[in-house]
Structure formats: structure tokens, C-alpha cells
Amino acid sequence: MLVSAAEMLKKAKAGHYAVGQFNINNLEWTKAILLTAQECNSPVILGVSEGAGKYMGGYKTVVGMVKGMIECLNITVPVAIHLDHGSYDHCYKCLEAGFSSIMFDGSHYPIEENVAKTTELVAKAHAMGVSIEAEVGSIGGEEDGVVGMGECADPAECKKIADLGVDFLAAGIGNIHGKYPANWAGLSFETLDAIQQLTGELPLVLHGGTGIPAEMIKKAISLGVAKINVNTECQLAFAAATREYIEAGKDQQGKGYDPRKLLAPGFEAIKATVKEKMELFGSVGQA
Numbered sequence: 001m002l003v004s005a006a007e008m009l010k011k012a013k014a015g016h017y018a019v020g021q022f023n024i025n026n027l028e029w030t031k032a033i034l035l036t037a038q039e040c041n042s043p044v045i046l047g048v049s050e051g052a053g054k055y056m057g058g059y060k061t062v063v064g065m066v067k068g069m070i071e072c073l074n075i076t077v078p079v080a081i082h083l084d085h086g087s088y089d090h091c092y093k094c095l096e097a098g099f100s101s102i103m104f105d106g107s108h109y110p111i112e113e114n115v116a117k118t119t120e121l122v123a124k125a126h127a128m129g130v131s132i133e134a135e136v137g138s139i140g141g142e143e144d145g146v147v148g149m150g151e152c153a154d155p156a157e158c159k160k161i162a163d164l165g166v167d168f169l170a171a172g173i174g175n176i177h178g179k180y181p182a183n184w185a186g187l188s189f190e191t192l193d194a195i196q197q198l199t200g201e202l203p204l205v206l207h208g209g210t211g212i213p214a215e216m217i218k219k220a221i222s223l224g225v226a227k228i229n230v231n232t233e234c235q236l237a238f239a240a241a242t243r244e245y246i247e248a249g250k251d252q253q254g255k256g257y258d259p260r261k262l263l264a265p266g267f268e269a270i271k272a273t274v275k276e277k278m279e280l281f282g283s284v285g286q287a
């Protein structure tokens, strides 16, 4: 069932586990993630970046596809459709299109402007029963063209944004998007701890979940992280499985060129990755 992400993340924080946000790119991605969530009896958040929304034919197409699958595949676990790193304008577009959750990434604005825009969007989203995530401190790596350095957020600024009534908060703690470089310094648990002490019950979000060692993920959850974003890892798994199929010449055997056959190994690889993450995050059986 399609729900906002507010309740599922409150429950996750109280239960000391995290819900995965898995970004979708097309029908195969969406179906693989929804079926795995159902099989694992886990709540799930489908992340949609602005670029992916455009690629899939617009936000209304995304909402129609997800709602159709929830009904036709009998998906009964809680599912949220969430705008990932939304700009001010796109937050409004997604609210209109029927998303159940949005992220306003105002981290590149001066703090006063981030506060003003976040305040406005919190009121608008909540009036529609939609949850909202905000970001403080830029998260490193590339976010749809915006490149950050992997800095740590100022806990006092986090408290200021948390007090605006956002449902969950993303804060930079040394994490970055995409693959981690070999010389990565790791997560700053000191920063995370300081943020949680000031923001209390508020579920915290860890972006750039690909390649963070399992022990660090578990420690982050113990310090208040209740939502972990996974994107690159599913892409790598899909690409590797598809490459293997093509390199083995299977597309040239029988009807191996049929897209339903050609994309099947990648589909299964996404399912396996999502299952592995749900187990690591502790959300299995929590729907």
C-alpha cells in the first residue's frame, strides 16, 4: 500500500532498524524492489531523482506505474514514493503528481533561505499527508550534477532545520554518493552522535549507502539512522549480470534477445541486492 514515509521511519527509529530507499530507473527496477519488499515483509521507499523521473516519462507516469504494481502484484507492505534531492519547483511537481514523500535539498542555499523554503514546503506537504526530508550540509559525490565534498553537517544547523517540522533529516557525516574512493576517511560517528543528541526522536537519513562497510552501517543505525539510500549498488549489480548474459552469447541463442529474457538476470541481481540490504538494515519482517 502507498503511504507516506513518516510512520514507517518513526517505527524504524524506535525499533533500531533502518528502511532502505532504493532508487528506481524503470519498470524492471520498480518491480524487482516491490516484489523483494513483499517477500521480505519489509517496508520500502522507492527513490526517484529528478533525472530518473524525467527518464521514466514524468512523475505522473511513475506514480501510475507504482500504484498499478501495488494493486496487480498484491503488494501489501508499506511503500512510499519519494522524490530524491528535489529542487523547490520539483517538490511542487511531485506533490501534484501524487508522490507520498518528498526531499527538499536546500543544502546549497544560505541557511536562512533553506529555512524559509523548507518551512513553506513542510506546511504544503503535511497538508497533503506527504512526508518531507530535508538536508543539511552537502553530501559528497555527485547528486544529479551537483558535486559535493563529503563534509560534516553542523549539528546546530541540523537542530534548526529539524525544528521546522521535517519528518526526517539527511545530514552529511562524511558519506558520499557513488563509489567510495580508496582513501575515504569513513563515517564521522562523532558528528552523527552530536546531531542525534540535538534532534532526539527525529529519524536520520544516510545517503550514499553503496560501499559503506556493514559494521559502519550497523553503528550508524545504533546512532539514530533510520533510512539508508541505496542507488549505485543496484546499478552495478544490474550491469554486471547483464554483461555476463551478453558476454556468454545468450542473447544470440534461441529467443535470448527477447527483452524479457535479456533483462531477467539484471532483474534478479537487483532483487538479490535489495534483499541483502534489507537483511543488513534489519527491516525484514517489520512491515
Ligand SMILES: [Zn+2]
Residues within 6 Å of the ligand: 085, 139, 143, 177, 207, 208, 229
Ligand atoms: Zn543522496
